[in-house]
Amino acid sequence: MIPAEFDYELAESGEHALQLLEQHGDEAKLLAGGHSLLPLMKLRLATPSMLIDIGRLDDMSYISDDGDAIAIGALTRHEVVEGSDVLKEHCAIVAHTAGEIGDRQVRHFGTIGGSLAHGDPASDLPTVMLALDAQVVVRSSSGERTVAANEFFTGLFETALGPTDLLTEIRVPKLTGGWSYQKFHHRAQDWAIVGVAAVQRNGGASVALTNMGEVPLRASGVEQALASGNDAAAAAEEAAENTSPPSDPFGSADYRRALAKVLTRRALQEAMGR
Amino acid sequence: MAQVAEQAQKYVGGGILRKEDPELLNGAARFIDDMSIPGMLWVSFVRSPFAHATINSVDTSRAASMPGVKGVYSGTDLADEWADGLPCAWPVTEDIKAPKHWPIAKDKARFAGDAVAVVVAETRAQAVDAAETVDVDYEPLDVVVDMEAALQDGATKVHDEFENNSSYVWNLDVGEVDQVFNDAAVVVKERYYHPRLIPNAIEPRGVICQPNPAQGEYTLYSATQIPHILKVTLALTLGLPEQKLRVVAPEVGGGFGSKLNVYAEEATCLALGRKLGVPLKWIETRSEGYLATTHGRDVIQDMEVAADENGKIVGFRANLLADMGAYLQLVTPGIPILGAFLYHGVYDCQAYSFTCTGVFTNKTPTDAYRGAGRPEATYAVERIMDALARRVRKDPVELRRLNFLEPFDEAREVITGLSFDSGNYGAALDKALDMFGYDELRAEQQRRRDAGDDKLLGIGVSTYIEMCGLAPSQVLASLRYVAGGWEAATIRCHPTGKVTVITGTSPHGQGHVTAWSQIVADELGVDFEDIEVLHGDTAISPLGMDSYGSRSLSVGGVALHYAAEKVITKARTIAAHELEVSEEDLEYSSGTFSVKGAPDKSKTIPEVAFSAWTAHNLPEGTEPGLEETHVFDPPNFTFPSGTHLCAIEVDTETGMTNILKYVAVDDCGTAINPIIIEGQVHGGIAQGIAEAMYEEAVYDENGVLMTSSMSNYRVPSAAELPTFETDRVETPSTTNPLGVKGIGEAGTIASPPAVVNATIDALLPLGIDHIDMPVSPERVWAAIRNASGSSVDARGTDATAAGSGVGSADTPGGEA
Numbered sequence A: 001m002i003p004a005e006f007d008y009e010l011a012e013s014g015e016h017a018l019q020l021l022e023q024h025g026d027e028a029k030l031l032a033g034g035h036s037l038l039p040l041m042k043l044r045l046a047t048p049s050m051l052i053d054i055g056r057l058d059d060m061s062y063i064s065d066d067g068d069a070i071a072i073g074a075l076t077r078h079e080v081v082e083g084s085d086v087l088k089e090h091c092a093i094v095a096h097t098a099g100e101i102g103d104r105q106v107r108h109f110g111t112i113g114g115s116l117a118h119g120d121p122a123s124d125l126p127t128v129m130l131a132l133d134a135q136v137v138v139r140s141s142s143g144e145r146t147v148a149a150n151e152f153f154t155g156l157f158e159t160a161l162g163p164t165d166l167l168t169e170i171r172v173p174k175l176t177g178g179w180s181y182q183k184f185h186h187r188a189q190d191w192a193i194v195g196v197a198a199v200q201r202n203g204g205a206s207v208a209l210t211n212m213g214e215v216p217l218r219a220s221g222v223e224q225a226l227a228s229g230n231d232a233a234a235a236a237e238e239a240a241e242n243t244s245p246p247s248d249p250f251g252s253a254d255y256r257r258a259l260a261k262v263l264t265r266r267a268l269q270e271a272m273g274r
Numbered sequence B: 001m002a003q004v005a006e007q008a009q010k011y012v013g014g015g016i017l018r019k020e021d022p023e024l025l026n027g028a029a030r031f032i033d034d035m036s037i038p039g040m041l042w043v044s045f046v047r048s049p050f051a052h053a054t055i056n057s058v059d060t061s062r063a064a065s066m067p068g069v070k071g072v073y074s075g076t077d078l079a080d081e082w083a084d085g086l087p088c089a090w091p092v093t094e095d096i097k098a099p100k101h102w103p104i105a106k107d108k109a110r111f112a113g114d115a116v117a118v119v120v121a122e123t124r125a126q127a128v129d130a131a132e133t134v135d136v137d138y139e140p141l142d143v144v145v146d147m148e149a150a151l152q153d154g155a156t157k158v159h160d161e162f163e164n165n166s167s168y169v170w171n172l173d174v175g176e177v178d179q180v181f182n183d184a185a186v187v188v189k190e191r192y193y194h195p196r197l198i199p200n201a202i203e204p205r206g207v208i209c210q211p212n213p214a215q216g217e218y219t220l221y222s223a224t225q226i227p228h229i230l231k232v233t234l235a236l237t238l239g240l241p242e243q244k245l246r247v248v249a250p251e252v253g254g255g256f257g258s259k260l261n262v263y264a265e266e267a268t269c270l271a272l273g274r275k276l277g278v279p280l281k282w283i284e285t286r287s288e289g290y291l292a293t294t295h296g297r298d299v300i301q302d303m304e305v306a307a308d309e310n311g312k313i314v315g316f317r318a319n320l321l322a323d324m325g326a327y328l329q330l331v332t333p334g335i336p337i338l339g340a341f342l343y344h345g346v347y348d349c350q351a352y353s354f355t356c357t358g359v360f361t362n363k364t365p366t367d368a369y370r371g372a373g374r375p376e377a378t379y380a381v382e383r384i385m386d387a388l389a390r391r392v393r394k395d396p397v398e399l400r401r402l403n404f405l406e407p408f409d410e411a412r413e414v415i416t417g418l419s420f421d422s423g424n425y426g427a428a429l430d431k432a433l434d435m436f437g438y439d440e441l442r443a444e445q446q447r448r449r450d451a452g453d454d455k456l457l458g459i460g461v462s463t464y465i466e467m468c469g470l471a472p473s474q475v476l477a478s479l480r481y482v483a484g485g486w487e488a489a490t491i492r493c494h495p496t497g498k499v500t501v502i503t504g505t506s507p508h509g510q511g512h513v514t515a516w517s518q519i520v521a522d523e524l525g526v527d528f529e530d531i532e533v534l535h536g537d538t539a540i541s542p543l544g545m546d547s548y549g550s551r552s553l554s555v556g557g558v559a560l561h562y563a564a565e566k567v568i569t570k571a572r573t574i575a576a577h578e579l580e581v582s583e584e585d586l587e588y589s590s591g592t593f594s595v596k597g598a599p600d601k602s603k604t605i606p607e608v609a610f611s612a613w614t615a616h617n618l619p620e621g622t623e624p625g626l627e628e629t630h631v632f633d634p635p636n637f638t639f640p641s642g643t644h645l646c647a648i649e650v651d652t653e654t655g656m657t658n659i660l661k662y663v664a665v666d667d668c669g670t671a672i673n674p675i676i677i678e679g680q681v682h683g684g685i686a687q688g689i690a691e692a693m694y695e696e697a698v699y700d701e702n703g704v705l706m707t708s709s710m711s712n713y714r715v716p717s718a719a720e721l722p723t724f725e726t727d728r729v730e731t732p733s734t735t736n737p738l739g740v741k742g743i744g745e746a747g748t749i750a751s752p753p754a755v756v757n758a759t760i761d762a763l764l765p766l767g768i769d770h771i772d773m774p775v776s777p778e779r780v781w782a783a784i785r786n787a788s789g790s791s792v793d794a795r796g797t798d799a800t801a802a803g804s805g806v807g808s809a810d811t812p813g814g815e816a
């Protein structure tokens, strides 16, 4: 509960953060809301020797209407995402899901960028980003690039971000169809034992799963079953295909597979009814 | 809420807000971690990551050279500090196997978290950093985590000096048990498991040791429930003259039994203070607490009831395995015995049998946890009552009524030889059923069943009893507990009219300051605000037995009542002398003595206190001052009881459960403060629901605690809990003149069977009649899945959770 020794720098701008990253390389970690990183440091599971605090870069906290998409600054806190009228109007699943994260204190600290960058398959927003085919904007000293959500999450706690990259923005498409995020947890403040995001887009449905493998997963079997005319209940039976859910004190892999099916059916039914 | 107060009872019975709360809420109160002493060093413990390992060597050299480090000590280095091992004060049988328990392990680590070395440094961070560099050469040994495996021939032994892992077998048989069970028309047998629980007081433990080398004295500040017991036992463990030791419990943020102990960290900080002559501080981290603070429960019960074909009970038989963990802490072996007499609940019977085997395993030691022994008893009795109701096809409420002990307001002997103080079990049940809307909910349940609803409804009943007011000292002697059960109180009436109360109880959240002020304010006619209650410091309150077992009011509060009577007796002598009448001519009411027939001639207690102080005109033989102490040894226990009812909705697709309604009607005897009672009941029910539905300490097969933090040890929050509807019935206790029984543990004792019975009741149509605690969504789902014929092991993750219940021998379903 006492972290190992580390140095600390307060980044004054995104540019400054990138410089500091270049300077300290692998030894450094960005600190955003700290609600994933600090618990790991307190348990000494993470021992960065330098923390670069980007938590006060207010100009990286925004939600703006950008034509076909909504742009969300990486430092936007869950609580701001949850309350955003722009999102509620154009991509309500994101606002809704942010409101399902942890408890109030967590939502006031945690950021959307941190949530994606951390690469935890139990997190809620990555699943929603995957279902939405969101775009992740990344900067490094060598320039800016955009990574599609389905290429962003590469492994357990691993993403397309390199050690000197800064995630700056997330771009989510405007939604016109129905949506649902089914989060199954035992206590209100818990991570999802299983979560299912379903959205109606481009004349079909996309479905993605939380905590059913090392990364958030698209339930492509379900999507195909729907595309070939199956109803929600029948399609949902495919939800556990090609998944590799963990077994832990919150639930066995078998239980998670069973939940995935029930929750997928419920998510599809809710999305179609919305 | 508003109680009609008699004229003489201005405060007692009133829902008065707690005096002690403002400073607790605004942050002014001082807990251990708020305190520091100039020159103070920090202590950090090195703990074994292995559940069982030989300690070949401990290399402290690297740690000793770390910045700020003042000393690094292994168990061997400190071996000469101890006059004796850490105490076990309750060797329940003559032949109990009680191992030596050194504060820092010397030769072997016996659970993951066992302290093997200790570091002293200038700052806390330096101490923690250095502790990481202590190089311990461990040789891992085979591990026993499961009680039944531990008892098998040839099992790895936790303690080599004993022939096996059985610490003791304790037994109580009354009546012709075998014959009654053989002859009975109906016998129901079930197996229950009580999960291992982590107490999780909001404030972790902490210790400051302040030596005073000039006087050879030591002050030990500890976040403890038991400063007085600590003083005696630590003096013995360290071979320290007891008069040189002062123990202070400052504000303490909850305990639930986990601070009712004499811990390695307390003994070690005191020993290091003696060795180094400087003040030292240790604060437990939450993760450390999960390993090193005692756990609760972890009991397997084989429970049987025998009855006639109508369900009239003739006998109860219980056989327990209780997990001691790796060592016997202060009262570890006695915890199941606190429930040993209650495995017949509030029901009559002719034969009774209770046997408990204490088992050593390579896990954190268990000890008292809110309810201690009585939740176990209540759970077994109330679960088996439901099973019997199913067997004889009776409504569970009717079955209970059929077997209740008749109402009584004089103490009555029961099968075990105990004497219940007073009780009216039907009255609480009637009130609860009414508040609950029992018949409507049964109708709704049937409607859902008929409609094939995938959200089923279940109703759970728990008509519990507990045994509080620990305890008559002679009874404790017969149970082989090494201390007494009395409590002390002093009332000091100052010449200015103010009053100081000194109590031997040691509140850590319960509100004694308020309740004690209410009692004294009424008895002495002084203002509630003019009373100061002091506690938790052996220099201020030298006599005390501290707080646990719902004893504080029914023993300590009663001691206070008797002390007030002594004050009044002395004051009467002085008042009569001053008013120049005989004592018999004085009437006493609400703090005023007045002359019979001449009410304007009077003296108040504060006036007498002033006279007693000036001592200008005292009667012959009366000592100056108005201060009295009483030490009360209760003649009997008290037996709070009541009815809790729970309605639960089960999502049969996911296994998720949701409490729709919870009603509690408790009988804690006379109410001193209904708001405090309500607070205790709410917290208690929450903790009981936590046990029933959420919490379980899970170990893997290597003895590693998998639920090692609050993120996966599921303490529920307000968000998971329903609104509790509470009320009371009052049958005054016959054990004490206040008529009080105790309420600190009732909620925790009553609620688990109400919740589990409700869950099972919901699932009866699916052929399910057993689920172990905690009834997590996965367990419910797995039960449904297994019941529908599929055979997948859904318990894969909790490999060591024992007692995957044998279930009842009868077929479920069919109650009216």
Ligand SMILES: Cc1cc2nc3c(=O)[nH]c(=O)nc-3n(C[C@H](O)[C@H](O)[C@H](O)COP(=O)(O)OP(=O)(O)OC[C@H]3O[C@@H](n4cnc5c(N)ncnc54)[C@H](O)[C@@H]3O)c2cc1C
Binding pocket: A029, A030, A031, A032, A033, A034, A035, A036, A037, A038, A039, A074, A075, A100, A101, A102, A103, A106, A109, A110, A111, A112, A113, A114, A115, A116, A117, A118, A122, A123, A124, A125, A161, A165, A166, A167, A168, A189, A190, A191, A192
């Ligand atoms: C009690 C509790 C409950 C929680 N419950 C949930 C839950 O139910 N659902 C859920 O989804 N999450 C939950 N969380 C996690 C929470 O949402 C975190 O805040 C979030 O995952 C990480 O965001 P952060 O801003 O705190 O990141 P930090 O902890 O500051 O950082 C996390 C990681 O991301 C990196 N990082 C952060 N920002 C950037 C950036 N802009 N560019 C590149 N790298 C970056 C950091 O270097 C670090 O490696 C919970 C957390 C807690 C403590």
